[in-house]
Amino acid sequence: MREYKKRSRVLLIDDNAEHLRGVKELITLESSYDVAGATTNANIGINLAKKYRPDIILMDINMPEKDGLQAIQELEKLDIGVKVIALSAYDDADLIFRAMKIGAKGYVLKTMASAQLIYAMDEVTSGKVYLPTALTSRFFEYFQRSFKNEANNSQEENLLTYLTAREEEVLDLLTQGNNYKGIAGKLFISETTVKTHVNNIFQKLQVNDRTQAVLYALNNGFANRRHTKMAV
Amino acid sequence: MREYKKRSRVLLIDDNAEHLRGVKELITLESSYDVAGATTNANIGINLAKKYRPDIILMDINMPEKDGLQAIQELEKLDIGVKVIALSAYDDADLIFRAMKIGAKGYVLKTMASAQLIYAMDEVTSGKVYLPTALTSRFFEYFQRSFKNEANNSQEENLLTYLTAREEEVLDLLTQGNNYKGIAGKLFISETTVKTHVNNIFQKLQVNDRTQAVLYALNNGFANRRHTKMAV
């Protein structure tokens, strides 16, 4: 018994009414959590979350109409401190990755034992992020693959290396959405000079216009060296 | 006994000679792994790896001279299929993240029970990625925090939601570097129609030209759901 501590409240969102009922029963009977609400509709679920402020939400992410991932994202944006555990029928690395990326505190397969779900809830309640070992492994396969590709890309040959320092400056300003005038103003040079630079950049990057140049820059680890792209 | 299967070979790299000896003994006595080599020097370790092709490397990443992380990176570049498990005294989220990012197949604390280390080796040998639960949680704290900052930027309001389906298609093609003609051709509509859509997009996204529209799209989780920038 841990009646001395406030029981955590759980909100259930699952478009499969049957599964919803099953989980509700499971939690009611086999855990120390209170079910604060249960719905088959994601939008209603979000509103319930706003209203009742549950500690945890179990969110089915395989819903046809409203995407569960999107719902998680909206909940995170609300910033009401609710911890979302994604429930899914699939162990797709991609799905797991996206769920965790947008802030899910856990990811549990529907096929997993009920004890696992309750354990996940316990861990998440205590402030941790919980992923079953098997899913962790899948997650990292995806995670590492996405960085590996990146390494390979930069290995091939980065046309950006052919740019002069000045051209890099210009390209940097291009990637911030500046036009010729804006760049000229910021670099204290004439607009025609900027045009010259930009044309040289096009030649070196083998592109036809500024949009393509910007895209090339962003996709090849340009500038914002603080950021690394990542497949999602 | 599983003498029927080829015993996996392990290479140990740890600048702490004492710890190195301890691990070696542990593996020799309490596991079914063979120690293919052991060294206190990362560079020598890399050479040993090239020479003896171990299945697994246990790499201390808290070494003063040569950074263990860098060593892992070099090993990954060699692409000899060796699986590296990072050994560390610290459970810094940052360290864990970086180790996993560059391709470590596991991360185990030196303070953890020896059984945990051997379990990690088993998991990694079987092709999985292994992180102890506690470290997984830390990893995800870091992981999610880095995405959260990103999300906050778009927290204000995502103008992309105002786009119609068709406009999204057009914007998607814009983010691939297409000009009017290219988009018209791909959508089988006239160029003027594309112009109309693009203009509407500009209005909705409150930008002045296609480059800014593309940048807005990329920075606000548009389509291109394949790529997301990430602080590293």
Next chain:
DNA sequence: GAATTCATCAATCCAAAGATGTAGGACAAA
């Protein structure tokens, strides 16, 4: 059935972007 919304297309006009060629001065390397 009226009102909206959306996708489609067009004409016009002006601004911006892009292509091309030329050229001078600074600077560094050969």
Next chain:
DNA sequence: TTTGTCCTACATCTTTGGATTGATGAATTC
């Protein structure tokens, strides 16, 4: 000193992009 690279700058010309207005049919909503 010469050669080469880079940054600067301009002129000219063509193409593309962008703003604005208006119009039609289809689908949806009220």
